[in-house]
Amino acid sequence: MRTCHRFGRIKSGYERDISSLMDHATRNEGTGLAKSSRSSADGARRSMAFALNRHLAHCRECG
Ligand SMILES: [Zn+2]
Known part of the structure; x- marks a missing residue:
């Protein structure tokens, strides 16, 4: 799956918090x-999954 830079920023922000x-x-x-x-x-982790799923549902670049 291709993801946009916004997806990466959301993910890395949460990953930094989690780690x-x-x-x-x-x-x-x-x-x-x-x-x-x-x-x-x-x-x-749950918030990250929720935020990323919500992003994927609305983003035209990801998919
Ligand atoms: Zn996206």
């Missing part, structure tokens, strides 16, 4: 902070 949350979780392993960072990362 910093996961780094945070790893650094705080075994604490409540790790747990909440992981659940925020899960939420960000």
Whole structure:
């Protein structure tokens, strides 16, 4: 599938958030902070999927 640069920007923005949350979780392993960072990362993954699907539904360049 071909995707436009906007798709890439949405994706890389979320991926940066997710990886910093996961780094945070790893650094705080075994604490409540790790747990909440992981659940925020899960939420960000869902938001990313939603945002990308919404983009694909409306974008004329992707597909
Ligand atoms: Zn697009």
